[in-house]
Amino acid sequence: MASIRELHQQLVSKTRSATEITQAALATIQQLEPKLHSFLLVTADYALAQASRVDAQIAAGEEIGWLAGIPIGIKDNFCTQGIATTCGSKILSGFIPPYESTVTRKLNLGGAVMVGKTNLDEFAMGSSTENSAYQVTANPWDLTRVPGGSSGGSAAAVSAGECVVALGSDTGGSIRQPAAFCGVVGLKPTYGLVSRYGLVAFASSLDQIGPFATSVEDAAILLGAIAGHDPQDATSLNVPISDYTQSLIPDLKGKKIGVIQETFGEGLDPIVAEAVQQAIQQLKDLGAEIREISCPRFRYGLPTYYIIAPSEASANLARYDGVKYGLRAKDADNLLSMYAKTRAEGFGTEVKRRIMIGTYALSSGYYDAYYLKAQKVRTLIKQDFEAAFEQVDVLVSPTCPTTAFKAGEKTADPLSMYLSDLMTIPVNLAGLPGLSLPCGFDPEGLPIGLQMIGNVLREDQLFQAAYAYEQATEWHKRTPKL
Amino acid sequence: MIDQELVKKVAHLARLELTESEVKQMTTQLGSILDYFEQLGELDVSDVQPTTRAIDVSNITRPDQLQVSVDREQMLAIAPDQDGDFFRVPKILNN
Numbered sequence A: 001m002a003s004i005r006e007l008h009q010q011l012v013s014k015t016r017s018a019t020e021i022t023q024a025a026l027a028t029i030q031q032l033e034p035k036l037h038s039f040l041l042v043t044a045d046y047a048l049a050q051a052s053r054v055d056a057q058i059a060a061g062e063e064i065g066w067l068a069g070i071p072i073g074i075k076d077n078f079c080t081q082g083i084a085t086t087c088g089s090k091i092l093s094g095f096i097p098p099y100e101s102t103v104t105r106k107l108n109l110g111g112a113v114m115v116g117k118t119n120l121d122e123f124a125m126g127s128s129t130e131n132s133a134y135q136v137t138a139n140p141w142d143l144t145r146v147p148g149g150s151s152g153g154s155a156a157a158v159s160a161g162e163c164v165v166a167l168g169s170d171t172g173g174s175i176r177q178p179a180a181f182c183g184v185v186g187l188k189p190t191y192g193l194v195s196r197y198g199l200v201a202f203a204s205s206l207d208q209i210g211p212f213a214t215s216v217e218d219a220a221i222l223l224g225a226i227a228g229h230d231p232q233d234a235t236s237l238n239v240p241i242s243d244y245t246q247s248l249i250p251d252l253k254g255k256k257i258g259v260i261q262e263t264f265g266e267g268l269d270p271i272v273a274e275a276v277q278q279a280i281q282q283l284k285d286l287g288a289e290i291r292e293i294s295c296p297r298f299r300y301g302l303p304t305y306y307i308i309a310p311s312e313a314s315a316n317l318a319r320y321d322g323v324k325y326g327l328r329a330k331d332a333d334n335l336l337s338m339y340a341k342t343r344a345e346g347f348g349t350e351v352k353r354r355i356m357i358g359t360y361a362l363s364s365g366y367y368d369a370y371y372l373k374a375q376k377v378r379t380l381i382k383q384d385f386e387a388a389f390e391q392v393d394v395l396v397s398p399t400c401p402t403t404a405f406k407a408g409e410k411t412a413d414p415l416s417m418y419l420s421d422l423m424t425i426p427v428n429l430a431g432l433p434g435l436s437l438p439c440g441f442d443p444e445g446l447p448i449g450l451q452m453i454g455n456v457l458r459e460d461q462l463f464q465a466a467y468a469y470e471q472a473t474e475w476h477k478r479t480p481k482l
Numbered sequence B: 001m002i003d004q005e006l007v008k009k010v011a012h013l014a015r016l017e018l019t020e021s022e023v024k025q026m027t028t029q030l031g032s033i034l035d036y037f038e039q040l041g042e043l044d045v046s047d048v049q050p051t052t053r054a055i056d057v058s059n060i061t062r063p064d065q066l067q068v069s070v071d072r073e074q075m076l077a078i079a080p081d082q083d084g085d086f087f088r089v090p091k092i093l094n095n
Helices: A004-012 A018-036 A044-059 A102-109 A152-159 A176-182 A216-226 A270-285 A298-319 A335-346 A349-362 A368-388 A414-421 A425-430 A459-472 B004-013 B020-042 B072-077
Strands: A039-042 A071-075 A113-118 A165-170 A185-188 A208-213 A256-260 A289-293 A394-398 A434-441 A447-454
Touching: A004 A018, A004 A044, A004 A216, A018 A039, A018 A044, A018 A071, A018 A113, A018 A152, A039 A152, A044 A113, A071 A152, A102 A113, A102 A165, A102 A216, A113 A152, A152 A165, A152 A176, A152 A208, A165 A185, A165 A216, A176 A185, A176 A434, A176 A447, A185 A216, A185 A459, A208 A216, A216 A459, A256 A270, A270 A289, A270 A394, A270 A434, A270 A447, A270 A459, A298 A349, A298 A368, A298 A414, A298 A425, A298 B020, A349 A368, A349 B004, A349 B020, A368 A425, A368 B020, A394 A459, A414 B020, A434 A459, A447 A459, B004 B020
Parallel strands: A071 A113, A071 A165, A256 A289, A256 A394
Antiparallel strands: A039 A113, A165 A208, A185 A208, A185 A434, A394 A447, A434 A447
């Protein structure tokens, strides 16, 4: 599918209408969904109504924004007023939010055309989108493989051209890992840059919203549209938002890029390692100074995360009690058993597992040994990054240890599934911005992702480094054959 | 360290009804996940302050003014069971 810039040009020059662009996206969705299952809900009427509003604006000679008339997929954990929001969970089946999330409201006001709600691991807990209670999404590059997760539907939809861009959420890698597996650009911004109001909460100290796109420029445009302070989210940062497209400079002279040594160890697929090493060489050729950086506590990110995230989740998911909205179990004879039965029926295995881990870690007698300890290790991981950013502007690593794995391969062993987020998790723990972009393909034709990590609120540095690399390579031009 | 009794106790705290086979499976899986957490013991954190959120913001206040909230009728309408202005639930005490 064309870029935002190209489509915008077509719209303002009146060579193509927003309705035509939307119809084309809906036709692609109709053609590909039987294979991909990226969308839990296709909002065709809603999209066409929005497109015709944009066409009316253009006809009236009004100026339109970058995202006006652009088809976008929204992960199904954003509350959309009047439109079903399931979070991939049976406990929210039939839930129609009575309010709109801040970011989707901003996008609506800017004329963006939501074409549907994308599939995800239930409550964004997972790395393969196989934990959705509704359907399994296929990887567009190989339909027998997973698209990654938890934002697998958004990643697959953008990769396959079902929409131009999409929104995801990233708690431990849920944007960057599926972006890597599907060969697209995915960005998790600095914690607090984008309002989480109306994003269904998983782990509140880690969750952050970000864009999927087929180019760095499209990701920069979409981030610019959703970033910014929101009084409805007390953790949102009150900082000026720069025009990220100004950072798209294809030159890295004077930039210092650090390579995290600890990410090249055991468990890393040699093919991924080689592609990332070549990308590092290319960054050097573009003028960057490359430094080896050690983050000795990086590897403790995974156990730390799997204490903190489930603990916060166990508290956040206490609200699903069958009283105010969503599912209620039928055959309970008192309140307590109604809670327990509703949650037993409504939650899937992975969500139950994480609620159990979190409840245990927070329970009396274990709090100090687990939750408090993990929060202290979180400080150490953050200190490693702080030391690194005294020496360099951007850090790089592989996004994931492997390329996309086969559906069903890791579902029986939760720990092996957790390991696929080894390299993305520490970034969430430190609240830093992280971006994944394509840096090669394995011999089976599966995309490989390069992760770039920036200092707090230095998305501009990430966009510059990613753009320079993208412009010097051809990886982003490949599309899956479907 | 973690046994079926403890799993059942935690499930009760979490208001989750588990089947016997789920209890067995959780006991094994939580056991191996907790073993995995043991590696954090390699780090000395005695003098380290905990991080509660990565980017710290604190004491966010706003003027105490009335604001339009979500419509009450709409909120009640999406509840599984309601009675007039109330959410309806099964009885709280058994006979």
